Amino acid sequence: MEAAKKFHHPYEPYDIQLQFMRTLYDCIEQGKVGIFESPTGEDLPLQPRLSGKSLSLACGSLTWLRDHKRKEFDESIAAIEGELQDDDEPEWMVQHSREEKKNQVVQARAELEVKLEKIRQHERKIRDRQENGPPLTKKRKLDDSGNDVDAVDDEQFALDEYESDDEGIKSKATGGDAALGLSKETQALMQKLGYGLSALPKAEDVEAEDELKIYFCSRTHSQLCQFVNELRRIDLPAAIPAVQEEVKKKASLHEELKHLSLGSRKNLCINSRVSSLKTVTAVNEKCLELQDAKTPKEKKCQFMPNKENEGTVLDFQHHALAKIRDIEDLGALGKKLGVCPYYATRPAVKPSEIVTLPYPLLLQKTAREALGLSLKNHIVIIDEAHNLMDAISGIHTVEVSLQQLQLARAQLTTYLQRFRNRLKGKNRVYVTQVVRLLDSITTFLQALDHKEGGEGVVQATELLKGKGVDQINLYKLMHYLQGSKLARKVEGYVSLEQQKQQGLNNTGAGKEVTVPVLTHITNLFMVLTNPAREGRLFYTAAEDKTQTKVKYMLLDPSEHFREIVEEARAVILVGGTMSPMSDYLTQLFPYLDSTLITTLSCGHVIPTSNLFVSPITCSPQNTDLNFTFASRNSTSTITALGESILRLLPHIPHGCVVFFPSYAYLEKVVSHWQATPSPSTQSLWSRLQGIKPLFKESQNTGTEELLSAYTSSVSDTADGGALLFAVIGGRLSEGINFSDRLGRCVMVIGLPYANPNTAEQKAKLAYVEEKAAAAAAAAASASAAASASASATSASASSTASTFSGGRMVTGAAAREYSDNACMRAVNQAIGRAVRHKGDWSAILLFDTRYAQKRIQEKLPGWIEASLGDGSRARGFGEVEAGLKAFYAGKKAEN
Template sequence: INLWELEIMNPIKNEYLIEGYSVPFPYDAYKCQINYMQKILYSLKYKKHALLESPTGTGKTLCLLASTLAFQKHFLISHGSLKKPIENTSSAGVIKSEGGSIELMGVPRTVLENNKETKMDMLIPRIIYSSRTHSQLSQVMRELKSSGISDGFTIELFDTDAENKAKIEKSTSKKRPVIKGGKKLFKATILGSRDQLCVHPKISKFRGNALIKNCRKITKEGKCKYHNNLKQANTSGVAADIQDIEDLKNIASSSDSGYFCPFYATREIESVCNVVLLPYNYLLDSITRQNLKIDLNNTVLILDEAHNVESVSEEAYSFDLRDIDLALSQKAIQNILEATKLGLLQEKESDEQDSEVDISFDIEVAVALATGIHLLSRNLKEIPCPVPTNNNGSKFKSFPKMGEVQGTTYPGSHIYSLFASSGFGIDNFQAIDECLTNMINFGQNLVGPGGNVSSQLDVNSIQINARIGALERFQRCLRLTFNETVMKNPQWFKLYIHYEPDSYKEINGFDENGGQNSFVDPETTDQGLSLYLSFWCFSAAAALSSLVSAGVRSMIITSGTLSPLDTLAQQFSSSNVTFDVFLENDHVIDSESQLWAATLERGNSTNNTHLIGSYEARNNPSYFSSLGSVVFDCVKRIPDGILLFFGSYSLMDQAVKHWTDQGLIERIKAFKSVFIEPRNSFELGSVLDSYMDCIKKGADSSSQNDGYFKDKKAKSGLSDFVLKSKRISSSGSLLIAVCRGKVSEGINFSDNACRGVIIAGLPFPSIADARVCLKKQYMDESKMDGRQWYNQQAIRAVNQAIGRVVRHRNDYGAIILADKRFNQPNIYTRLSKWIRTNTKHLPQLDSRQLDNISDFFEKKLSITVNGTNCQSSEGNNNKEIPTKTLPSNITGNKTTLYGRNPSVVSFPNLSNEINTLLKRVENKNTTKEESKGEENNTNNKIIIPKPFPGLISKVSVPWKRVKTSSPCSESRNSTPWTFSSNKNESSIHENQKRTNFNIIPLEKMNYQEILNNSKNILKEDEFNRLKPYIQNLSQVNSNSLRSIANILFPSYIMDEKELTERKSLALELLKLLSNKYREEFRTMIEKMTSNIDMMKDKALVDALESEL
């Protein structure tokens, strides 16, 4: 009888046989997804390392999970033979024997001494899935949970009698053990930091080091109920049920599970999980990995979103040690030795006798350590190093010239000579490291409850914390220097001795008296400069080879932007790491029909300045004007959200300033709300919310008003063009950001959130940065082209930013590469494959190309109108952005009398078109009989002043129009026509004058009068929404002002009288606002009313065309 049966539950739609593995997949897989999974499974099958590029939107996450879990499941079935039950192992995921019952917990990870016949090949590999951020990992966990691909990990077994069980327990045969049925084998967890996982009401309010110290303190004192309850709480389901970080925090905070600490819980259950998710900096940093005790033996390691792995790996193996760090470290040791002499050590040992933290240390080693630090400080200052000077020769803040390195550079191996001359070597490193660890623990214990320090020490808590922090940094430097991988490969490093201005200290340093981010002790500085000992890594192979040495079976490095793969493989490879599997995957989209992409050399015909967003462009107003014309033309034609990426913050700031001074920003705001990426990450959330809110409100408004406009069309004969053009004024956002910023990666701008990406310039790393210069130098010395590496850094950042526009199979958008250098072969050929396929190379965006952009989005709109939804479909990773009905800024399919599709045009052009049409109507009507014209006369008339005297047309239109001096657009002031069906034209003119927003009377109405007027003018639901805002105007902010404006001016308003009444109401509200918000609200009103006017002009154009 077969005693081991694995029943695969199959809620999955499809299964694919790939490389001999049955891969369950919840959807119909695309060809590119099959190719991707084939490369993954080939790598796992033959223990290879892979570099796989697959564009954003191709379902990388799902493919990674489906293929690796299929491999793990297959391994479980085919390699599950064990000679006997295994007892009491420290490794998780093995067959454990508890109370006579046997349970397969998950993944075997070590070879057991009592089972010598078990080979490494029989151990089931564990999957470690890493990505750049916790938010990305939460998305992976949600994908894992919703896809159902882990549901097959369930054991079903036959019942057996006691005699059979006894035989198995005593058996020396090769029969497989009996396992009780119904055990779910799949377990997964996320390893996060305290910042993400702490649920303590008070402690969780701290951040960074403050959170760590306070957490350790209350757990050590037994005052954290969440930590205290960890062993008693019901955490068994945490690993079995797939939970993201928020789910885990909610469970841990619930009394149903008994309250427990999710931070410590995840570290305990990590050892019994098939899949562990964590940020890849936890893995690439050998010190962090060691502290977390992550076992990499026989693991499948996935590095997703790995376009940053190179920089993160190099940073993990680099350090900067300052002269102030050495000085503070000496003071820290002095304080600790003084505390020991005063007997505080024994006092603390007595207080913490139950603590697991060791605070005892060898005093002789401590004294030798202090001596060594003093010698290192002296030896460092004796190294010849140029000091930055100002023009008069005195020492001062200064930066090296472009492309120069202002400091002294040595090969990486020189670090050992420098440390040896100071008494630090591999022979005494272990003793020194242990002494440092215990001294740091002791120093942290010197700060008692409430931040108090013993009065016997002439030092305060701020000074102690600053000095202990410096000692921790020195310990990290020693650990990296004497790391086994570093010692074997010093050629990957450079030692750089240099001075930096005090601003660097203000960012990274501690002032003993003022705390963090204050000016540093002047006794340790020299004329406002700090001396740096920088040990910099220039090869990601240091981190990757360390991972393989730790036992990684296969490493899958993947992203949407890795190419060129050949040079990347060369940089990542070492003696024990080679990459044999490569893929530059196709996209799931049809680039020809779903992508409009072009490179540009110049702005437009009126400005022939070349678009070259270089460092020198900052001082060229003509460049910003040329770029601004491109942006403005795109804003008028691309619907919904647009992302504009600059190469640097400085270039972005210069552009925004120039466009603001020239009035371009205000012109853009007539079509879209404008947002700018903040430098501070904590402000980004609110900016993105506002950006999306403007897009969503417009799309929702368009959807809700479809019925209204269809009714209008039936009554007035409005064309499809007018129905679509109404959306131009109702939504849209422009977000100005930088490549390599937070907006350019990790955020899902799906569907309407991004219909266009404009790249302004190339984001080359700063050539003034010494680290960039030394990296180029290292690449040349290693026979890898330093210039090519420099170009690749910019192109990879561009590829990443471009990836925001297409997020799934049915997504679409436009890509404008607004820089002449994109036409250069060494730049263009490095763009992602799916972008290169259908990109046009244009000298500029002329009228024909602008019409092509309009046509592209009109076709997408027509597909949606005809019943095919162009939004996301099931099976794609696009759940964060709500599905919209129609793009907002769109033009019609109607062919005009000019034989082309009409595009969104500026006010002067539209006025010219109206005048042309009116002239044609005049010519047409002069040939008709006067009696026929009178017979068909209606109430709605077009009254044409000079130069068309006497012309009265029977054109039927759905609204009433008069000439006015609208402040919303200067171009409208010169419109040479009026149009009205109201006999009392003068009253309308007077009313219009009263609502001119450039004239603000001083008198004010009271709140009750405004409420009464609002009730008479607005619809009931609009009044109910507006009322709370009017009653709380004293608490107004930008968001509430935007809400008020949206209520007052919905996109369906087409009646002149109603619009005038709403303008009057807006004016009364404006007078009640403070000066702080008055101008902002005025701008909102002008934008909305000008958009409505433009929409009505388009309706007139359409009506005139119909007449012809």
């Protein structure tokens, strides 16, 4: 257990896990970017089914964190001793001064724990004041369904006077902060408690230091909860040994790991009127609406920080840090104390050592600013990072339909009919400009040829050709829309009018709060204000004209991620399947020198004998299995695929999962297999069903119900098992474990390349080539500048011609490399669903002639490629079948 003790691992880790932790530790120490591939499900010897990757991540990074604090302490003591040695003082005085200075440093570090006690004392004083006043429980209710809280006057939706472009909105009543939608009083209290970037300095006795910390980010809250569970297993020593002695003097203190979970309003809101809404955006908008400066006090959210519950908010912060809690724990704590967990977690960020949060809260700059998160010199770890580039692009992608534009125009018209006489000065000017913008974009989309599938690239100037649009200052208009809250006011008024028309009694019954469509369209306005070079605008026509759309797509995620990389001390990307890795270097970190990037691809804990991997290039009848766009729809190919699976299925025990490249192709194949060749012949589908029960994923299928039925079928039968048809990139291809009997075989049909003929894919590939050409030209220029040849002129001409020629080759290779990488990342994710622990075993069958190509096989994870053997040789179907039978026979004998 010596190796485990070094990283404070609760169990004896495998060698590959030790390698992972050592490399992670060194990467953080050196302040690098790390790209780590570690197959999920690396079970630990004495604790099967635990995630080795999560524990390795936690132990490696937190060990560095505590070691770094200890090192800083030692260096500060050494500096003090050095200063004392320089003074010409008696030894006894030097010794006394050394101890005194050391104790001061120890005490300063011990304040990380002692300040929590000071905060508790501060809380008690506030609670004492509360106890002398009206009982808090009489003022706060979690069950507010009976309150007449949604009865509103349409006057609250009138726009405040807009004095100037510089001053923004001036609220006559409260002087509220228009950007955040909070009243002046709420802002003042939140500043006092330490919320957000605008927080005021607090008194020294209660202010928490911005502790060096780890930000751990993953895709979903469920994945974050799993990681939090792993944190509970780790027992770390005190960061400063001397602090432990100080702590022993106070029985109530102990240097536990200080962890905090951050989440969205949707995950943390305890107001039933808000949390019950269906979308994240709707929840956000309703929350801000209930805090609006013009909303009557008795109708605002009763869980927001205020003078009455200040002590409860501080109590929440203490409880949040007192033990390791996941997002559900914080929600329950908020309900128990009657205070909003979403806002009450903010001040607890600074004293935390590790903060867990989902993708959007880290990747969106506006979200980080709203939360007051500074990444400066901290460590950022992003788990499940295989889809990081897609996530960044998705966050910055905007799509608006003609129907939404028309709805926004109609809502504005309804609003203007009510408040036209109230609109003066700048309000009138800017609202008119919004109408002109909507009309201009609408006119462009209406003028398109609405043949189904028509698409293309559009320039921002083409969308802004409407009457008077060239006179609009888009920057000032965006400032106005943010400050005036026009979208929220328009939607609020329209919703109120709809309620009245439906004859509702103003109790809120039957009300469906929708997302302000104008808010969504404002995101498109923002893009048009400053169209980035790394993005493109597209249109997509539809026979139903209302579904014709304009879309902005981010082509290059590197610039939006660059600020995180430059601020953080170290950035670590981790995934169970990160291969192929070259895209991260060229697409996400093109500006970094290779010496600043560390990559590690761990092997799997299983022996190679537990895996049978083979490409299948032909059917039993020697029909080539070629699933390119041009040939995969042929009836002969689809029939050959069915016959191949039918031949192999009897040899496969228990569960088998078959991944198709798309939902559309899966439906086409199944439809063909279900067709009966003749009245006397069984369909391929029926014949497959005669061997194993069949289950099929669809876009409308409930994942849990499908998995439950498949699992039951595999469990209820002996060796027969079941056959599950799924889709690469679908809900079953990520985050689902088909371990043991659920996945004794994984089949992959074809390669899921993106359609190269779409406008978006063409633009993306062209941009990749453009970047590659620029990089090649820059490299050639640097090389030419470094040359000191006497024949500089002739050499330069030769070099230019070569570079141009080479540039064409490089950029063509770059586009193909990008397409291959994107395709194989998706394949590798699907393959990775099986073989989840050391004792697991499975077969992986890759149906397509291209899987026999070396350039494709090299993009498989190393632990899978190692089991290919001579897989690069195109083996006949009979040879593959014999090898598969022998593999299963051997496993049956072992068990």
